[in-house]
Amino acid sequence: MAQDARLPRYHQVRDTLSAEIAAHKWRPEEALPTETELAATHGVSIGTVRKAVDSLVAAGVVERFQGKGTFVRRPDFQSSFFRFFRFATVGGAVRVPVSRILKREVTPMTAVVAAALKLEVGTPAIRFSRLRLIDDRPLVLEDIWLPHDRFEALLAIDPREFGDLLYPLYEQHCGVMVASAQETLSAEAVAAKNARPLGLAAGAPVIVIERVALSADRQPLEWRQSRGPASEFRYQVEIR
Amino acid sequence: MAQDARLPRYHQVRDTLSAEIAAHKWRPEEALPTETELAATHGVSIGTVRKAVDSLVAAGVVERFQGKGTFVRRPDFQSSFFRFFRFATVGGAVRVPVSRILKREVTPMTAVVAAALKLEVGTPAIRFSRLRLIDDRPLVLEDIWLPHDRFEALLAIDPREFGDLLYPLYEQHCGVMVASAQETLSAEAVAAKNARPLGLAAGAPVIVIERVALSADRQPLEWRQSRGPASEFRYQVEIR
DNA sequence: TAGTGGTCTAGACCACTCC
DNA sequence: GAGTGGTCTAGACCACTAA
Structure with a gap:
């Protein structure tokens, strides 16, 4: 220190x-x-x-x-998730979307990911592809990158046992706590390979959220890119 | 005192x-x-x-x-621009875009606008259609609604003399100061009538920002909806 | 060199929470 | 009543600016 x-x-x-x-x-x-x-x-x-x-x-x-x-403070990322997407929540009930890990691999970091995590290009990473659904309706497709060294413990767990939230998993198995996140929002016409898991036609507008999750001392921990159908998306901010 | x-x-x-x-x-x-x-x-x-x-x-x-x-401090409208204009160009460059008023009319408020401004449906409003450009490239198309009574002074000014920023104008001519704003972000495939001024093909993905500008005592002052090509925009937020 | 804000001390008493 | 953060004091020395 x-x-x-x-x-x-x-x-x-x-x-x-x-x-x-x-x-x-x-x-x-x-x-x-x-x-x-x-x-x-x-x-x-x-x-x-x-x-x-x-x-x-x-x-x-x-x-x-x-x-x-x-x-x-315990940062409430659950609520941040709900800030980003409006669902047909029945009676205002808060429901966590079901998560399904589509793919897990160990792979060298791309330039974009490495830059965001402040590591060298090619540093070994654990990469997840994850789909989140509500009522079996696909809502968000996520591409998640973690530094291999710090998150190696995740490789010992069967992804089917991950549950619906990742940050508690990071905390329990890797001793890593996410304290804040920087998000950059944009939109695009969805590419064919991303359209399929989301059940969309190629070219439909999707929101793209790029997130860098940070520890309390602002070390970058995770990079993720999420895509969801624009029609489902609302995001609110107050500017002061 | x-x-x-x-x-x-x-x-x-x-x-x-x-x-x-x-x-x-x-x-x-x-x-x-x-x-x-x-x-x-x-x-x-x-x-x-x-x-x-x-x-x-x-x-x-x-x-x-x-x-x-x-x-x-001398109130710096330039900086207020950057406080409220959360879009950055893809290159990260930050410049005040040139503004062009396309249309000005006095018209009754729609239900959506009236609700946002906490007024009755049909209350007289001043409505602007405004295009903002950087390097003669259309960047944002705005639909701006103001309560007629409070902003009547704006009708006496030639829109070509408005300049590139509206909030200084509100302050100088209407004695109204914007202190904060609430924004709701979404995206859509652009409609034909909005596509033309932006120089886009109909159906291209656009970011939509709905803003309610508030006074220091949180009275709603202005409602505006902005649209810009998704490919040009990045919207950054920190979650804590 | 004189004057400014920036940092820091080593306490004090008050308002509030919990037992 | 004991313990916490909230407010406040009356200075001190340091870093920086401008003449």
């Missing part, structure tokens, strides 16, 4: 905490030590700890509650 | 400064008093003044420069 002593101390404290959270020193929804304790362990004053924690709060990594403590 | 003594003192200081800036106590790009002076005049410590000024910086009202001072 090479710390640059030229950085302000609140910055160093923030980076240290950030790395510790990424390394699961505290589980999500677990309280951090009190500010007084953090001040003591880091050898700074309370004011400096507060400034460090302020920036973690701003980054959405932790939450503070007066009288209770400071807690590691 | 009714101050609520129950509010934190840094909050009161911020509100006071904010009101003084709004009342032009200091002109844009003029320096505020030093933090030491502000602490003395407000009867608080420097740390409290800093916290107040921090929030003004976060709100974009003032800028701080180490060794120089704290300065009132």
Whole structure:
């Protein structure tokens, strides 16, 4: 954890905490030590700890509650999924789409993937092709790339036992926690090979979502590209 | 300037400064008093003044420069453009596109628009059709709806004199300031009537952005729907 | 060199939560 | 009542700007 002593101390404290959270020193929804304790362990004053924690709060990594403590936030990717696609959810019931792994392979990273994950082109990767369905209706086709070294444990598991969500799997088997994600949205006329699993005619408009999932200390963990029929898609944002 | 003594003192200081800036106590790009002076005049410590000024910086009202001072920001419509215009060209270049008003009319609001603006269906509206271009290449086709009463002043201006940005115009002529916006993103195969101004073949995939612009007190001000060729656009978001 | 904001200290008291 | 974060003090020294 090479710390640059030229950085302000609140910055160093923030980076240290950030790395510790990424390394699961505290589980999500677990309280951090009190500010007084953090001040003591880091050898700074309370004011400096507060400034460090302020920036973690701003980054959405932790939450503070007066009288209770400071807690590691559990990012809710389930809800992010639902933000992206509108389904015929009966009675507002929240349902996780069923996931089906179509393919798993170990393959060298392409230039695009390697750049996004900040690794060398050709670094070994685990690659999944995954289809997500609601009521047996195909909704999203996903192309998922993971650095082989960090996610090797996934190769020991039968993909049919993966379940419907990947991030809990990363956490349990690879000790890797996704804290945030950057997404880039675009659209295209769907190519024939992607049209088939989605049950679309070639050339139909699809939304393309490229996601880089990040750890709490902003290391890129996963690259994925998702495609879904434009007619099913809604995405809401507030700009301030 | 009714101050609520129950509010934190840094909050009161911020509100006071904010009101003084709004009342032009200091002109844009003029320096505020030093933090030491502000602490003395407000009867608080420097740390409290800093916290107040921090929030003004976060709100974009003032800028701080180490060794120089704290300065009132000149509202920069260029930057507001980039705040609200989330599209980037594929190359990543960011330039304000040229705007061309294709049509202006006064017409009753449709149900969709009225609902978004929280007004009655049929309320008189000013409606613009606008094309935005970069390098004479059509980039976005916009359908813009405004409540007639609040924006009547715009009818007195020749649309050819509108310039490339609308929000500064709202501010100058209608005293209305856009503070935030909610956007809903989707995609579709473009209809023939929208394809022509964009120079696209009918059925080509386009991104559709529906925006409701809000005032600082969250009153809906403007409804607009923008369409642009999917191939030209990237929309970036961070999920936390 | 004088003056500014940037960082930091080592506490204090208050508001709130939980027992 | 004990323990937490929220606010606030009254300074200090550092890094930077401008004359």
